Amino acid sequence: MKNLNTCPYCNGIPKVKKTSIKFIENNIDKYYVECSDCGAATNQYDTFFPVSIYGSDFHKMSKKEAIETVSEQWNKCMFNAYTKLMHMSYKDKVIWQIRSLLTDAWYGAMVPVDSPEWKTAWKLRKVAEDRGLLVLQSKKQYDLGEVARTLFNDIQVKDIIFGYFEEVNNMNLNPDEIREWNLYFNNFIEGKEYVKPSIKDRISKMLIKIGM
Ligand SMILES: [Zn+2]
Incomplete structure (x- = not known):
């Protein structure tokens, strides 16, 4: 051996x-x-x-x-996937999450219609199609990981993903709070700017809740 x-x-x-x-x-x-x-x-x-x-x-x-x-x-x-996920940076985890949602909407998945997951997946697919990153008629075999990596840098996509966290976590934030959270959230996943420890802690818990 x-x-x-x-x-x-x-x-x-x-x-x-x-x-x-x-x-x-x-x-x-x-x-x-x-x-x-x-x-x-x-x-x-x-x-x-x-x-x-x-x-x-x-x-x-x-x-x-x-x-x-x-x-x-x-x-x-x-x-295995769990080990890889445990050791990913938060940025890579979010990209992984985008890829997994895109896969649901692109290839179809057994996800309840109207669930936050399903709605988010379709919003992401729409952005990807609007940007020409996914074209149904092309019959191409897409690398959805690459598509997710490109989408990650799209400000609209960050809003969609943040909205997803917000909905899954029942945060019910008002627009001002959303702006503030969104800012912290972006800093957090980019891993480059200071995020208040209390908020950092809360965001980690939110990510855990959706399997990240
Ligand atoms: Zn070890």
């Missing part, structure tokens, strides 16, 4: 782990590597369902192959 590099986030010791879930008659074993100190982890691979790794043919993995795959991914710093 390969040697695992120490954790790039905390220098902790990683371990190959196994978790089993019951599926109909079978126990499915899933393998992954996790840091014993901070919990950073790779994706999990089972030995039950066929998978395609790096474009290979779909096949069931052996235990050995699953362990080798997760070890290799750990050493290449390929972590």
